[in-house]
Amino acid sequence: MTHPENPSTFDTVLVANRGEIAVRVIRSARAHGYRTVAVYSDADAGAPHVALADDAVRLGPAPAADSYLDVDAVIAAARTGGAQAIHPGYGFLAENARFARAVADAGLVFIGPTPDAIDLMGDKAAAKRRMADAGVPLLPGYQGTDQSDETLLAEADRIGLPLMVKAAAGGGGKGMRLVTDATDLRDALAAARREATSAFGDDTLILERALLHPRHVEIQVLADTHGNVVALGERDCSVQRRHQKVVEEAPSPAIDAVTRAAMQQAAVTAAADIGYVGAGTVEFLLDVERRDGDHQAFAFLEMNTRLQVEHPVTELVTGIDLVEWQLRVARGEALAFGQDDITLDGHAIEVRLYAEDPSNGYLPQTGTVEAWQPPTGAGIRVDAGIAAGQQVTAHYDPMLAKVIAHGRDRDEARRRLADALDRLVCLGVTTNRTFLARVLRHPVFAEGGATTSFLTDHDVTGVDLDPRDVAAVAGWRQLAATADAERRSPGLAGWTNATWLVDSRPLRVGADDRVVSLQATVDGIVVTVDDQRVLVTGTPDALRVEGRPVHLTVHRPGGDRLLVHLPHVDLDVSDPTGLPPGADDAAGAGVLVAPMHGAVTAVAATVGQQVEAGSQVVVMEAMKMEHVIRADVAGTLVEVVDVGDQVGVGAVVARIDPADTDG
Structure with missing residues (x-):
């Protein structure tokens, strides 16, 4: 803990973070009588932590390196906001010893451990050596300073498999790779180094025997x-x-x-x-x-x-x-x-x-x-x-x-x-x-x-879409439309001089298109989804499916799109007939697209090179994690993005000519 000469005098705390932890620290600090100062990037100007604090100071543009990770900007913000102490939260600069020292050098209180403690325990290799000397139990591993591939491969052979490769300066799962096959070790070392450099600016690695079920x-x-x-x-x-x-x-x-x-x-x-x-x-x-x-x-x-x-x-x-x-x-x-x-x-x-x-x-x-x-x-x-x-x-x-x-x-x-x-x-x-x-x-x-x-x-990642959920949404849409029409034209909503009509329409639920049929009857709306008939009754505010109440929350962001909350599933529903031309163009057959917004950190092949199906082509980083994009066909690479490019979700990052690679 670093203090100015009279630590009891601080009454204003700057929270050098964002999101939920900034909100949490601000609330606790204010509850104990402290004035609080928030910091923000351009992306967070309207964020809740900014509104909650007594004062707020802009740090810089959206990228963390230009805002929340800018030591000088954070300390300048403390001076601007009149703060005598800085709470780092977690992440960003929380375990940055240089930041802790800079806070102390500026005559401010760093609400955290000493820079020396951060330095020692932030270096996983040094920390394990220190803990071994203190008698704290350790797993077999390597924490040495020789970082050559030859030494790491030899040490891995000594330790044995399964093996965990870790960034020495890491945390939060970044720069970590589990190796269960010796042939994967070189790739794991390269990937861990690359991710460690991006996340921590330090590619030092340690090796450790892995426990598979701890x-x-x-x-x-x-x-x-x-x-x-x-x-x-x-x-x-x-x-x-x-x-x-x-x-x-x-x-x-x-x-x-x-x-x-x-x-x-x-x-x-x-x-x-x-x-x-x-x-x-x-x-x-x-x-x-x-x-x-x-x-x-x-x-x-x-x-x-x-x-x-x-x-x-x-x-x-x-x-x-x-x-x-x-x-x-x-x-x-x-x-x-x-x-x-x-x-x-x-x-x-x-x-x-x-x-x-x-x-x-x-x-x-x-x-x-x-x-x-x-x-x-x-x-x-x-x-x-x-x-x-x-x-x-x-x-x-x-x-x-x-x-x-x-x-x-x-x-x-x-x-x-x-x-x-x-x-x-x-x-x-x-x-x-x-x-x-x-x-x-x-x-x-x-x-x-x-x-x-x-x-x-245990795979708990997926959930099958129940036709009754689709029917509930389709029925809600129909009931809501009828209620809207009734408000506009009392007594005329739903009027027809024909028999009960069947209304068939496409409905896009997430990425799936369903043909849904609705028929108004004396009992309610019969909705048919995937050949399953479901009776929907009630009102938009008190919906029933097959006689049972369904609790759903619907938000209309605009157009014909509905965002639907059900206890067991969230649905994004729209009418695909209203989508712009080209919206259904799919990737595949040699067209590789970005699965999320992010930055290109590595490109494994060059234009004109032959690639195999399943081989790594592009590596992207988003929200501090790496994601590998692999070839879906064998062929010749005819287009690829460059390292450092920022790409949006769905953007084409590479094209492969799936012609015969033996040609």
């Missing part, structure tokens, strides 16, 4: 400037995709009291050994199949020298506001509680709402949030940084919000959270909302058995 369990620590360190229990973060956490809970359903005590002691040892100050997290891998003496076997993974995304579950089970204590420690206060005072009350589970498409490889999504209605109720907490009308861009991480539930026990928390997700309305951009609910309701998760391989072992 639990990811982490300990929250809190330390003051007086030498006191406490552990606030554990969080289980085992449900992950691409090494990024999806579901977090406290306490872990997988560890016993003896293991909890041993893991907490290891975390306190780690924090005390480096003179840590503030809130931090020591992460471990738990081997559920092995014991080490009287406790379950675990090994140090890394330490995050900042507030974690998942900190709310710890707050809910301990009753301790971590942001409040970050501020109090920054003022030089001693912790008001010891280890024996920490008790865990009930259970809490958090999920991360992302703008991504789980059914399409978790590709990040962009667009406008047309409707946003967070759930409320007993035990429900929503930390969000979005609002209706806000643009979700490719410039930043795709996380939109966190939804957390607390209950008397794990099952109550799980049920509450699944129900909250059913009620959460976020329309206009594809999210993982229903995917998260399916994870929570999966029997393996419900029984507490999910490991880090859960999403690999």
Whole structure:
């Protein structure tokens, strides 16, 4: 923790972040009497965190490198806003030791650990060497300074497979590759280096024996400037995709009291050994199949020298506001509680709402949030940084919000959270909302058995579109149109001198076209979808399908497009006959298109070169993650984008002439 000469004098805090964490820190700071200053890029000028703060200062253009990652701009913003302290949140500059030093050099308080602690634990190789000296258990691995391919390949052979390749400066799953086949190692090294350079500006790698079915369990620590360190229990973060956490809970359903005590002691040892100050997290891998003496076997993974995304579950089970204590420690206060005072009350589970498409490889999504209605109720907490009308861009991480539930026990928390997700309305951009609910309701998760391989072992990404859902939307459209006509021409809506007519029309639901037939009868509207007849009755505000109430929320963004929320699915519905010419042109047969907005980071072939079906052609980066675009046919590359190009979703990035490659 860095302080000016009299730390107790700071009364204004600049929050050097955006989105939900900026909103969360601003709210806690204001609740404890601090004036707050927000910062923003051009893309975030109308964001909720800007409106919530007492003051706001522009940093620069939308790209993070020109705004949120600009150290000089952030410090200048603190001076402009009259802030004497800076809270970095998580991500961006939160674990940047150069930033922490610059804050101190400017005579400001950095609400976080010392630059030396950030430096040490931010370098995974150095951190593992230090933890080994401190007696904290580790997995076999390589953390050396020789970064040649020859040395890494030799060390990989010594460690054995399966192997994890990691960026030494990494975090959040970036710069990580799992290798289970030795022939994939060179490509994994190259990809991890490239992603690490892009995300952290440092391509140093470490190698580590991979546990294929571990639990990811982490300990929250809190330390003051007086030498006191406490552990606030554990969080289980085992449900992950691409090494990024999806579901977090406290306490872990997988560890016993003896293991909890041993893991907490290891975390306190780690924090005390480096003179840590503030809130931090020591992460471990738990081997559920092995014991080490009287406790379950675990090994140090890394330490995050900042507030974690998942900190709310710890707050809910301990009753301790971590942001409040970050501020109090920054003022030089001693912790008001010891280890024996920490008790865990009930259970809490958090999920991360992302703008991504789980059914399409978790590709990040962009667009406008047309409707946003967070759930409320007993035990429900929503930390969000979005609002209706806000643009979700490719410039930043795709996380939109966190939804957390607390209950008397794990099952109550799980049920509450699944129900909250059913009620959460976020329309206009594809999210993982229903995917998260399916994870929570999966029997393996419900029984507490999910490991880090859960999403690999159990496919919960897709959902079949039920004809009754399409019928509900089609019936709603018809009832809404009739109601509109009735308002315009009372008594004449739906009038005809003919018999009951059948109205057949195309309906586009997502990417699927359906032919839907509607027939008005004395009983209601009979909707036929995929040869299934469904009776729709009621009103647009009280819809019934086959006699059962259907709770749907409909938003009309314009034209004939409908955005529909149902508890188990979100639908984007339109009339394809109203689409502009060419809108149905499909990629394929040698035409490769960008699956999202992003930047081209690598091109694996040149024009005129022969490529094989399935071979890598273009690598794109969006929202800090890499995505590989592969050839769908064998042939000659006749067109390809350049490295550094910014491309939009659906843009052609390469064309392949599928002529005989032997020709």
